[in-house]
Structure formats: structure tokens, C-alpha cells
Amino acid sequence: MKDENRGQGTWKSIKTIVWLGVWLFLLGRTGDCGELTPVTYRLKWLFNTSVVGDLYADVHGAFARQGIKVVVKEGGPERDSIKEIELGYAQFGVASADQVIRAVAKGSPIVVIAQLFQVNPLQWVYRTDTLSFDSPAAMISFVRGKTLGLTYGGNDETIMRTLLTKFGISEASVNVYSVRYDYTPFYEGKVDLWPVYVNAQGIVIQNKLEKAKERVSFFNPDELGVRFVANSVVTSQKMFSEQPDIVNKFRKGLIEGWQDAVALENNEKAVSVLQQFDKDTPVEIIRRQLAATRGLIKPGPESAVGSIDIPAWKQTEQIMLDQKLISVPIHLDNVLKPF
Amino acid sequence: MLHRRIQQFFLVYFLGLLSLLLVKYLLNLSDYVIPGPVEIWQTCKSVFARYVFNVLDTLWIAVVGHIISIILAFMVGILGRHNSWIGSLIKATAYSIQAYPIVAVAPIIFILLGDGLITRLLIAVMICYFPLLLSVIGILSEPVDSIEHFYVSTKRMNWRLQVRIRAYENINKLTTVIAGSATMAVVGTIIAEFIAADAGIGYSIRTALYQSDLSKILTALFLIGIGTSLYLTGLEWVGNVIQRKCQI
Structure with a gap:
């Protein structure tokens, strides 16, 4: 009798567990029906003004309107979105053009679906007391003997070496200072030209030195004909060919986000998005950073946000070939996928 | 001893490398994520000589930093071995300094000392000395009653004698701790070079990271392993000599 009861009890427990499992499964399925397709988007750098459009697209529902759910993940110095895409940790990512070219040269199966910065934000800050970089002659006369x-190993090294070669300045005639994240040597005047992201750290340095009654300006290699492409959006070849729908939805959402973020009428909305993610930067600095970013994403009224500047990519590839950073051309036609 | 240690290091290193290559081929990853054996070999050949000099540069800073750390740890350990007010103050100061992340302190060190040799040395010492200090304080604050009782009761005990007795009785522990902390000295120097220098193997690793060049990093790791094995073997040999002399 006791055994019979125990048997019935066990049978009841099994039935309860099975029913619970079925219900949980069905509930899960029901939940799935309303869920958007999740994809991961790995940024190149920390949350700051350089990623305002990515954050804006996320916060203001540009991705959701396209029917996709995007998990926007912060980047950083140790992050490499191309590696993460290849390993399957992310579906989309931001990488600089030299990173893309280097990766493709080593067989990485990635494609570029948009170019975020139309002007490279990597420029050099200098004190403007007596300097001007408005002509190649001015550059040659200033740079000689300066620090x-x-x-080393960064793309600023590649750009500066290209400039020096282009204007016939021997490396022996300049002093090179190895740069880290700390700007003290520039503040102390030990270094004359310091590489910065003009729309991010550039504004912070400018602000600090303005307070000390010093004037600074930025040297933009683009103005002297060296066009080295910066941040672009990448995905895997597999994703591009097998899930074109998601790629197109993602690209549309992202471009919408960037267009809205840099539109003048959305200035305060964009500032508020940045404040949400970048709590350490004062709002006045954020405003100035955003204004600087606007000029890099949409330099003129005719420029299309996210468009891929193929001649600039070709120049970037040529620079890397000249400096032996890659050994053979990578056939950019197979890599760049403009919309 | 050296032969065995190098053999063991080779075994561990090549097993690690083999697993990495296995992951590469199993997941069909490109050379950008994990380079192939040919690329690793070619990179190794092209940077080997330069990296050997870089490792030697790092090692000598690590050795000097380690010696300074040992002296510092013994000085602080001797002062802080008592449960007195001054002892606890010294311990609290030592713990607080260790609690600061070195990357946050680095800009202050640059301003005060620049970015040369002294900065590398200082950061290496800061990273290496703390584990040493903890062990030294532990050893020196533990009374050896069986011996100390005699000197205390005959009123011949002084601080030098107390330190000598405790160090002598724990010589095995001390040599093990000192040999073990050598690894920390090497790690400390590499971190210092990574964040605050333009020389040494840590600096080369940083440059290779910018170029996403894993082959260079693998070569650097190989040479760091060899260099550290040599240094540890040397230390163990010195430790054995000291122990033998103490036994005589």
C-alpha cells in the first residue's frame, strides 16, 4: 500500500515537471513571437562623442523601427571588432580602415558596409602662437627640428610617415616622441605636435589650454592631401551574403541614427544621449565635441552620411603598401559594399 | 636545474601554441585572428634578435627592481613586524599604496620623474614589493619561542637578534618567497614598459598590439618565458648556496 502511494506520488511529480516544462516552453515561444532579432554591434572605442550616432540609433529606436534588436557594446584599446565578428561574438563592428585592410590581407572574411567618418578625426594638436599649417611650405618649415x-604601431605613425615622405622631410630632421594616453608631455611643451582625436580629446586639451590662456589648433593631414580613412562599419562576408535583410536593416537604422544625431535641430537630444552614456564629461565639453563631430561625419551639405569614399580607401591601401604594412593589394572591390 | 626548467617551459609553451593552432583550424579562423605556423615562424625569425635585446633590457630592470623590492620589503617588514601603533601605521600605508591602480598613478610618476629608466624601475618595484612584504611581515612577526625564550629571559634580546633568529629559522620559506616574487618583478617591469616607457619587451608588445600582430606577441611571450626561467634558476641557485652556508 505504502509502495503504491509512493509510486503514485512519483508519477504525479513527473507529470507536474513535464507540464511545467511544456508551459515554460510555450511561454518562451510566445515571448519569441514579439521579440526582435538580436545582433551585437561592437564599437571601436569607449562611449563618447565619436559614437554618438550609434548610441542615438539605439536610444531613439532607429534599429527597432527596422525590426531588429541591436546590443551596442562599448569598445576600447583591447577590443578588436573584426576578431569578434570572426569568432561569432558580434555580427557588426566598427574598425579603422587600416585595421580592415590588415585583416583582409591576412584572410579575414569581412566587408565594409558604411564609412562613419568622412574626415579622419585623428589630427595633431599644436600651440598656435607662431604656427600655421595652411600650406605645405609652412608645414615643412615648421616641422623640421620639432618634436x-x-x-608606434598606431595609424598616426603611418599618416605622419606618409606626410614626411610626401614633403621630403627626412626623419632625421625631426624628433619623434613616443605617445601614450597621458598628455603631460604636450602640456609641458616637451612635444610640439601631439596626435589626438580632434572631436574627443582634442576638445578637452583645447579647453584646458584655453583656461591657461594658451591657443591651440589642429593639424589635419587631409588638408595636405593625405586621406587616410578612419572608422567604418564592418560585418562578415557570410552575414552579408546570407542575411542581406538584417544587414540592410542594420545599415538603414544606423545611418538614420547618425543622420539624426548630427542634425542641428536634434542637437540637445544628441547631447542628452551622450550625457546618459558619458557621465564624466561636462555638458559644455560634450556640446563642443558634438559640433566638431558633425563636421567629420557630414563635412558639407552634399555629403551623404555613411557613404564609402572609395578614392580615400584606395589611397589608404596605397599608403599601407608603400610602408610595407601589407605585402599585396587586397582588391577593395570585394571588400567595400556601398549602399 | 636549468635544463629541467627550460624543458618544462618548452613543453608548456608549445602545448599552449598547439592548442591555439588547434582552435584556429577547428574554427577555421583567419591569420588575422590567429596566425598560422608559417607566419609565426617567419615573424619569429625577423624579430628574434631585436626582441632578445628587448627582453634583456627588461630583465635587467626586473633584477634591479627585485633587489630594491627585497630591501624595501625587509625594511618595512622589520619596522612593521610589531603590533604597535607605528607597526600598524606602516602596514596601513603599504596596503594603501598597493590599493592604487598603477595606471592611475602613472601620470603622476611621469610628471615627477619623466618616462625613462627611473619610472620603469619605480613601477616595477611598486608591483613587485607588496607580495614580498606580506610574506616578510608574516615571517618576521611569528615568534620562534623555543629559541627566543632563552634570549628574552637572559635579557640579551634585541631587534637585530630577533630578526636574525626568525629569518634563519624560516630561511626555506624566505628563499621560496624571494624566488617566487621574481616573476612579479618581471611582470611589473613589463607593465611599466607597457604604460610608461619606450623600451623593453613590454613596449614591443604594446606596439604589436596596435598592429594586431599576434605572431610578434607569441614570440615576445616565448622569450619572456625563457628569460624568466633563466632568472628563476639563477635565484634558486643563490638560494641553495645561502641555505647550505646557513646549515654549516
Whole structure:
């Protein structure tokens, strides 16, 4: 009798567990019906003004309107979105053009679906007391004998070496200072030209030195004909060919986000998005950073946000070939996928 | 001893490398994520000589930093071995300094000392000395009653004698701790070079990271392993000599 009762009890428990499992499964399925397709988007850098459009698209529902759910993940110095895409940790990512070219040269199966910065934000800050970089002659006369900040292995090194070669300035005639994240050597005047992201740290340095009654300006290699492409949006070839729908929805949402973020009428909305993610930067600095970013994303009224500047990519590839950073051309036609 | 240690390091390193290559081929990853054996070999050949000099540069800073750390840890350990007010103050100061992340302190060090040799040395010492200090305080604050009782009761005990007795009785522990902290000295120097220098193997790793060049990093890790093995073997040999002399 006791055994019979125990048997019935066990049977009841099994039935309860099975029913619970079925209900949980069905509930899960029901939930799925309303869920959007989740994809991961790995940024290149920390949350700051350089990613305002990415954040804006997320916060103001541009991705959701396209029917996709995007998890926007912060980047950083140790992050490499291309590697994450290849390993399957992310579906989309931001990478600089030199990163893309280097990766493709090593067989990484990635494609570029949009170019965020139409002007490279990587420029050099300098004190404007007696200097001007408005002509190549001015550059040659200033740079000789001066101390230039370079990040060895970074793309600023590649850009500066290209400039020096282009204007026939021997490396022996300049002093090179190895740059880190700390700007003290520039503040102290030990270095004359210091590489910065003009729309991010550039504004912070400018603000600090203005308070000390010092005037600074930025040297933009683009103005002297060196066009080295910066941040672009990448995905895998597989994703691009097998899920074109998601890629197009993502690209549309992202471009909408960037267009809205840099539109003058949305200035305060964009500032408020940045404040939400970048709590350490004072709002006045954020405003100035956003204004600087606007000029890099949409330099003129005719420029299309996100468009891929193919001649600039070709120049970037040529620079990397000249400096032996890659050994053979990578056939950009297969990599760049303009919309 | 050296032969065995190097053999063990080779085994561990090549097993690690093999697992990495296995992951590469199993997941069909490009050379950008994990380079192939040919690329690793070619990179190794092209940077080997330069990296050997970089590792030597790092190692000598690590050795000097380690010696300074040992002296510092013994000085602070001797002062802080008592449960007195001054002892606890010294311990609290030592703990607080260790609690600061080195990347946050680095800009202050640059301003005061620039970004040369002294900065590398200081950061290496800051990272290495703390584990040493903890062990030294632990050893020196533990009374050896069986021996100390005699000197206390005959009123011949002084601080030098107390330190000598405790160090002598724990010589095995001390040599193990000192040999073990050598690894921290090497790690400390590499971190210092990574964040605050333009020389040494840590600096080369940083440059390779900017270029996403894992082959260079693998070569650097190989040479760091060899260099550290040599240094540890040397230390163990010195430790054995000291222990033998103490036994005589």
C-alpha cells in the first residue's frame, strides 16, 4: 500500500515537471513571437562623442523601427571588432580602415558596409602662437627640428610617415616622441605636435589650454592631401551574403541614427544621449565635441552620411603598401559594399 | 636545474601554441585572428634578435627592481613586524599604496620623474614589493619561542637578534618567497614598459598590439618565458648556496 502511494506520488511529480516544462516552453515561444532579432554591434572605442550616432540609433529606436534588436557594446584599446565578428561574438563592428585592410590581407572574411567618418578625426594638436599649417611650405618649415608625437604601431605613425615622405622631410630632421594616453608631455611643451582625436580629446586639451590662456589648433593631414580613412562599419562576408535583410536593416537604422544625431535641430537630444552614456564629461565639453563631430561625419551639405569614399580607401591601401604594412593589394572591390 | 626548467617551459609553451593552432583550424579562423605556423615562424625569425635585446633590457630592470623590492620589503617588514601603533601605521600605508591602480598613478610618476629608466624601475618595484612584504611581515612577526625564550629571559634580546633568529629559522620559506616574487618583478617591469616607457619587451608588445600582430606577441611571450626561467634558476641557485652556508 505504502509502495503504491509512493509510486503514485512519483508519477504525479513527473507529470507536474513535464507540464511545467511544456508551459515554460510555450511561454518562451510566445515571448519569441514579439521579440526582435538580436545582433551585437561592437564599437571601436569607449562611449563618447565619436559614437554618438550609434548610441542615438539605439536610444531613439532607429534599429527597432527596422525590426531588429541591436546590443551596442562599448569598445576600447583591447577590443578588436573584426576578431569578434570572426569568432561569432558580434555580427557588426566598427574598425579603422587600416585595421580592415590588415585583416583582409591576412584572410579575414569581412566587408565594409558604411564609412562613419568622412574626415579622419585623428589630427595633431599644436600651440598656435607662431604656427600655421595652411600650406605645405609652412608645414615643412615648421616641422623640421620639432618634436612630433607618434604612437608606434598606431595609424598616426603611418599618416605622419606618409606626410614626411610626401614633403621630403627626412626623419632625421625631426624628433619623434613616443605617445601614450597621458598628455603631460604636450602640456609641458616637451612635444610640439601631439596626435589626438580632434572631436574627443582634442576638445578637452583645447579647453584646458584655453583656461591657461594658451591657443591651440589642429593639424589635419587631409588638408595636405593625405586621406587616410578612419572608422567604418564592418560585418562578415557570410552575414552579408546570407542575411542581406538584417544587414540592410542594420545599415538603414544606423545611418538614420547618425543622420539624426548630427542634425542641428536634434542637437540637445544628441547631447542628452551622450550625457546618459558619458557621465564624466561636462555638458559644455560634450556640446563642443558634438559640433566638431558633425563636421567629420557630414563635412558639407552634399555629403551623404555613411557613404564609402572609395578614392580615400584606395589611397589608404596605397599608403599601407608603400610602408610595407601589407605585402599585396587586397582588391577593395570585394571588400567595400556601398549602399 | 636549468635544463629541467627550460624543458618544462618548452613543453608548456608549445602545448599552449598547439592548442591555439588547434582552435584556429577547428574554427577555421583567419591569420588575422590567429596566425598560422608559417607566419609565426617567419615573424619569429625577423624579430628574434631585436626582441632578445628587448627582453634583456627588461630583465635587467626586473633584477634591479627585485633587489630594491627585497630591501624595501625587509625594511618595512622589520619596522612593521610589531603590533604597535607605528607597526600598524606602516602596514596601513603599504596596503594603501598597493590599493592604487598603477595606471592611475602613472601620470603622476611621469610628471615627477619623466618616462625613462627611473619610472620603469619605480613601477616595477611598486608591483613587485607588496607580495614580498606580506610574506616578510608574516615571517618576521611569528615568534620562534623555543629559541627566543632563552634570549628574552637572559635579557640579551634585541631587534637585530630577533630578526636574525626568525629569518634563519624560516630561511626555506624566505628563499621560496624571494624566488617566487621574481616573476612579479618581471611582470611589473613589463607593465611599466607597457604604460610608461619606450623600451623593453613590454613596449614591443604594446606596439604589436596596435598592429594586431599576434605572431610578434607569441614570440615576445616565448622569450619572456625563457628569460624568466633563466632568472628563476639563477635565484634558486643563490638560494641553495645561502641555505647550505646557513646549515654549516
